[in-house]
Amino acid sequence: MYSYSFPVRYYEADPMGIVHHSEYVRYFECCRNNWLDDCGYGVAECAADNIVFPVAKLDMRYKYSARFGDVVTVTTEIEEFTGARITMHQQVLNAEGKLCVDGHITLGFMNSKTGMVMRCPEKLAAIIEKELNKQ
């Protein structure tokens, strides 16, 4: 399981004083992108190879509110990889380890030059398979 920690930013908190529910969707993405960087084939490099990741579905369960002043930890774990799509299980926890948000996101693979959906290219598939085996 990959994890990434960072402080909540002030502007991410809403008038209730809590992190806006849309921001966790962004936290998830930050963690996934850092994970891919860490695997040695980051999103910027993928983009240079014309690989982009359209989001197909997303579900979020909100359990507890993170606040400005909190340092949050976001986790990413591959749940399923079919070659055409990848589903990740992701969570946000606060500094006390309390689960704030639990979610799942499914991404496809698209050729950014043609705009066509495609199967996961080999180089990237090999990385994902390797990560799956480590989990």
Added chain:
Amino acid sequence: MYSYSFPVRYYEADPMGIVHHSEYVRYFECCRNNWLDDCGYGVAECAADNIVFPVAKLDMRYKYSARFGDVVTVTTEIEEFTGARITMHQQVLNAEGKLCVDGHITLGFMNSKTGMVMRCPEKLAAIIEKELNKQ
């Protein structure tokens, strides 16, 4: 069914040129808030009466990308109201009427003074019931 249309903002589009997937979560909220305003008991008034709406769960299905230059229409329909929670069915369509995102969001009711979850206060429940009957 309540609907609300507005142009995509430039900063909402990402390097792929499409609206970032987190922005639709915000579009949903804008539409819900306008709907409540329209019902005569807006979020700002609710907040003044110490009623806030913690998000419990959210799911999104991404079908087609909206882009900068598009005018989108967001819809809101009450799916279920139990007194303790309300679930809305929401969609984002582009100007051609093509479905971009289909989603569901479940909100609770909280007393912002005590921070305690509560049942939907009577005045608001009456409005929701009236809307449900109109649908």
Added chain:
Amino acid sequence: MYSYSFPVRYYEADPMGIVHHSEYVRYFECCRNNWLDDCGYGVAECAADNIVFPVAKLDMRYKYSARFGDVVTVTTEIEEFTGARITMHQQVLNAEGKLCVDGHITLGFMNSKTGMVMRCPEKLAAIIEKELNKQ
């Protein structure tokens, strides 16, 4: 003077309950983009013609806070156009007409294909000159 009105969005307000100072920068952009649309040569069309608008400088004076629940009006006026750069005077007012933010932004012109700064292309320059004469 071009003006554009819209309601403050919930997520744009911060824990102080006021619109975050970075959001006015976005409000300015929304108004400028709508103005250009209105002139018949919108940002999306400009982008299709490889014209983009890098921001060179920006200054903001914050006078009064807009809040969630407010409908704001944003204004745009051309202050100076040299052919190489355009400076706009922009303001945000609340529903009572109270000045919230007063600012100036200077944009250049760039060929998005070559990444090179350029003089304002003729078609666009003609539109800007026409607007300047109307002011």
Added chain:
Amino acid sequence: MYSYSFPVRYYEADPMGIVHHSEYVRYFECCRNNWLDDCGYGVAECAADNIVFPVAKLDMRYKYSARFGDVVTVTTEIEEFTGARITMHQQVLNAEGKLCVDGHITLGFMNSKTGMVMRCPEKLAAIIEKELNKQ
């Protein structure tokens, strides 16, 4: 001079592929807030003591674009402290040390309970004076 480094987030980049000009305003705030945390009297603690920091003015000079994939460094230096207001000089640099944005921001001090502007409270003023002496 205080500095804070972090990777550009994907959603902060716009269709030009560069960090949206409004995001640097947020980067500045993140760095200021971390600096105050580091001084031992963070924004969350200040808020608990009813001290908030309304922005009075802001100017930004955009020199070079940061991109998704970049790690940026944001700096904060006190430029002037009058007791009623504080002005900070801030910059954003990319990983090669190239200056992306150069800016200045002036903040006031407000009692969040009364909503009244006030002079900088003593505890905070002592911290700022100490930092000024270190610079």
